[in-house]
Amino acid sequence: MSKIPCSLGSIQTALNSGDLQLTDVVEFHIAQIKKNKHLNAFNSVYEEEALSKAKKIQLKIQDKSAGVLAGLVIGLKDNIAFKDHPLQASSKILNGFQSIYNATATERLINEDAIIIGSLNCDEFAMGSTNENSHFGPVLNPHDESRVPGGSSGGSAVAVAKDMCLVSLGTDTGGSVRMPAAYCGVLGLKPTYGRISRYGIIAYASSFDQVGIFAKNTEDCAKVLSVISGEDPKDATSSKQKIDSYEKHLLEDKKYSIAFLNDCIETDNLDSEIRTSFKVVERTLKNLGHQTNKVDFELIDYLVPAYYILTTAEASSNLARYDGIHFGHRSDEVQGVENTYIHSRSEGFGPEVKRRIILGTFVLSSGYYDAYYNKAKRVRRMIKEATEKILDAHDFIILPCTTDTAFKIGEKIDDPVKMYLSDIYTVQANLVGIPAISIPLFKHSNGMPFGLQIMSKRFSENELLAFSKQLLDKFENDSIPEL
Numbered sequence: 001m002s003k004i005p006c007s008l009g010s011i012q013t014a015l016n017s018g019d020l021q022l023t024d025v026v027e028f029h030i031a032q033i034k035k036n037k038h039l040n041a042f043n044s045v046y047e048e049e050a051l052s053k054a055k056k057i058q059l060k061i062q063d064k065s066a067g068v069l070a071g072l073v074i075g076l077k078d079n080i081a082f083k084d085h086p087l088q089a090s091s092k093i094l095n096g097f098q099s100i101y102n103a104t105a106t107e108r109l110i111n112e113d114a115i116i117i118g119s120l121n122c123d124e125f126a127m128g129s130t131n132e133n134s135h136f137g138p139v140l141n142p143h144d145e146s147r148v149p150g151g152s153s154g155g156s157a158v159a160v161a162k163d164m165c166l167v168s169l170g171t172d173t174g175g176s177v178r179m180p181a182a183y184c185g186v187l188g189l190k191p192t193y194g195r196i197s198r199y200g201i202i203a204y205a206s207s208f209d210q211v212g213i214f215a216k217n218t219e220d221c222a223k224v225l226s227v228i229s230g231e232d233p234k235d236a237t238s239s240k241q242k243i244d245s246y247e248k249h250l251l252e253d254k255k256y257s258i259a260f261l262n263d264c265i266e267t268d269n270l271d272s273e274i275r276t277s278f279k280v281v282e283r284t285l286k287n288l289g290h291q292t293n294k295v296d297f298e299l300i301d302y303l304v305p306a307y308y309i310l311t312t313a314e315a316s317s318n319l320a321r322y323d324g325i326h327f328g329h330r331s332d333e334v335q336g337v338e339n340t341y342i343h344s345r346s347e348g349f350g351p352e353v354k355r356r357i358i359l360g361t362f363v364l365s366s367g368y369y370d371a372y373y374n375k376a377k378r379v380r381r382m383i384k385e386a387t388e389k390i391l392d393a394h395d396f397i398i399l400p401c402t403t404d405t406a407f408k409i410g411e412k413i414d415d416p417v418k419m420y421l422s423d424i425y426t427v428q429a430n431l432v433g434i435p436a437i438s439i440p441l442f443k444h445s446n447g448m449p450f451g452l453q454i455m456s457k458r459f460s461e462n463e464l465l466a467f468s469k470q471l472l473d474k475f476e477n478d479s480i481p482e483l
Helices: 008-017 022-035 047-062 104-111 154-161 178-184 218-228 274-285 299-322 337-348 351-365 368-395 416-423 427-432 461-477
Strands: 042-045 072-078 116-122 169-171 189-190 211-215 257-261 292-296 398-402 436-443 447-455
Touching: 008 022, 008 042, 008 047, 008 218, 008 368, 022 047, 022 072, 022 116, 042 154, 072 154, 072 257, 104 178, 104 218, 116 154, 154 169, 154 178, 154 211, 169 218, 169 398, 178 211, 178 436, 178 447, 189 447, 189 461, 211 218, 218 461, 257 274, 257 368, 274 292, 274 299, 274 398, 274 461, 299 398, 299 416, 299 427, 351 368, 368 398, 368 427, 368 447, 398 461, 416 461, 436 461, 447 461
Parallel strands: 072 116, 072 169, 257 292, 257 398
Antiparallel strands: 042 116, 169 211, 189 211, 189 436, 398 447, 436 447
């Protein structure tokens, strides 16, 4: 089968003209899923259902009654509820569980005629930076199968990178969309906290979690964001901010003020080629007429400690419900309620999830609550104020997404501290609740892609996507100096 157009707009044009059938689109992605099965991106594939829906939506396209996402084949991370389909968060403890309702994001996709092709592999309960912590085994990086794809939404990134679906949804608690996007060479957006309802998302850390979008271009990302954003009475943390059409703002050609975070760029911890890329970006921005400034962020050393204290505390609470009593895995060693809890949770959770539950329980325990949890909350407030101060004077903050390109599978798995430090550049946006995006501009001399991260003010996704499109278009159309 010939390659399907690589954007939703192109697909819809071909569908509306009759040059393409929606079943052809679905069959193309199914063929890619089968071809790349060894990458382990999918936990479940809904082949027959997707083809059946394609036939029904094709009739709606013909009578001009189709939704705005007709033609879109999309995958969902395995922590986003899809009614009557498996929902496992890539964990043994939820073996056999099927969702009894749709997440709000899922419902809105379905209402606009998107076709959900399957459930995507991830780190167990979205806890990880490499997608090695899955009950279903690790996901492989499509550019080098010996390397990690990033996590926790690794399956979502790989699926888009290898055309197994056009767009995918992930979740981003501390970089779980942006890091795999950077490692796999696709676009990954984490919107403002509250922009997209969290109803129907398996919780990791409730004050950090946010649904995010993987795509190959800003247009597809903007269209999906417009559909799934907005207030939801089922989620008290969802924003009442009016939702505009993000697409119509993409062509805005404004001149912006951009801050480069010195502490993140001018450090030996950053790969030298990635550091060089920022000089190229800065020069390009100046040539485009933007204003750039280098700024300091003195709280950088507190980002990872504050993030892990607060998120593990919330995880300890959120995961208490998985007890082997109501659903999912129950141990055969059942001898009373307490024994059922102990054995089921010990057998059902993987090492990383158990580690974070224990850490979270510790920081919430008597005698340590004030020393760790309350102090981390105060630090979070300081980080928020310091970041917002920079954004008061600038439209965007530019910084790395990762310290290096994707590393080898198993390289950091035995060193949790080293693994946690991989998140140093992504957790800031989640601590503050602002939108952030990773865009694929460069390729390292080792052949691996890496992403440029841009953060902006709360609810400024319009400007963030428009600016990202400016950069992507510039780097795609012009000859950019080698690193």
